[in-house]
Amino acid sequence: MWYHRLSHLQSRLQNLLKGGITCQALQQPNFKSLFPIAIHWHHTASKSLNCVWQQLEDHFELQYADTVMRFDYVWLRDHCRSASCYNSKTHQRSLDTASVDLCIKPKIIRQEETTLFFTWPDGHVTKYELDWLMKNSYEGQKQKVIQPRILWNAEIYQQAQVPSIDFQSFLETNEGLKNFLQNFLLYGIAFVENVPATQEHTEKLAERISLIRETIYGRMWYFTSDFSRGDTAYTKLALDRHTDTTYFQEPCGIQVFHCLKHEGTGGRTLLVDGFYAAEQVLQKAPEQFELLSKVPLKHEYIENVGECHNHMIGVGPVLNIYPWNKELYLIRYNNYDRAVINTVPYDVVHRWYTAHRTLTIELRRPENELWVKLKPGRVLFIDNWRVLHGRESFTGYRQLCGCYLTRDDVLNTARLLGLQA
């Protein structure tokens, strides 16, 4: 009786298969249980390899180095690194993925030492190294972070005694540049010292690690408290902690600050590790962390001062996380520039305000505040996707120059120097 039902289902599925709709059925989790017959494990000849695998009806299962990995057959066909499917000179796929049958299954799977061979119905053979599969599997990625970081409060940062890099060694040696970038990636802030106090030298510094990101504020900016632009940054007022350009669809990745002159009092810079604060929220109220990562908001920049007319709008949640490993990669936090909330129903709005309050409380804890006085010669790089900055009000004449950097190009430089980014 039971057997009959099973074979009935099986033949229905096979009919569907011919019709080409079955792939949806194949994705259903209970599908596997319909085919208990197909399952048998292949053990590797050499016991030391510690690898077993089985060819299942709808996917390939591999157990290797203590990890169970599941691979879709289209995926296995799509990632074929043979000469006809992949151009290893350009590192680009030649295979037209749309030409792969979505119901494809290998005819034969066999293993030789550390290599798996998949023979497809048309006779094409794809081979994979076990290590390559391990490294590139979803299950492998899930356990890894994209960017290793050291989260900090003021004490942690001060105790770490992160050295500043000398201007000369930053410009002239790969080692200096690499040390700088390593610190920057770990902490989200880094300093270069002994920089001549000019805009040109600051520009040279920026160009050593990245392309400068030109924005409505220009390529290199140079500002005082003259209200030449319609924004509080161009005044002597205090600025609470925030990230910049939250009103861009992609906020600027890095901000460079060089204080060229200050004759007066106050004006210290405040730095807060937004990821440290977010981590506290995750520990104390995970559902609030989740809400902050799910609710999209607008930020806005409206300017009508002198010749400057701008209206920028950026949309996105406060916390941005990678869905597969839940790693936080971008915080958008600027209470000045946050626009009218009209993308969220009222009951969610209230829960959002609660979550935003929890995050704000963490961001405002005095022990999380790192205060520094920017001086001519000492250039500060801030990861604007992670570390919030602010400023104390000041008196007198203060000149600040700097620029934004494109994040992709900073990370590109870091990777070329062998850093994980």
Ligand SMILES: C[N+](C)(C)CCCC[C@H](N)C(=O)O
């Ligand atoms: C002066 N400088 C160009 C550095 C920044 C101006 C941007 C200010 C804006 N409220 C924001 O937070 O994005």
Ligand SMILES: O=C(O)CCC(=O)C(=O)O
């Ligand atoms: O004046 C400062 O120190 C920083 C102002 C600011 O937040 C900015 O320019 O983005």
Ligand SMILES: [Fe+2]
């Ligand atoms: Fe700012």
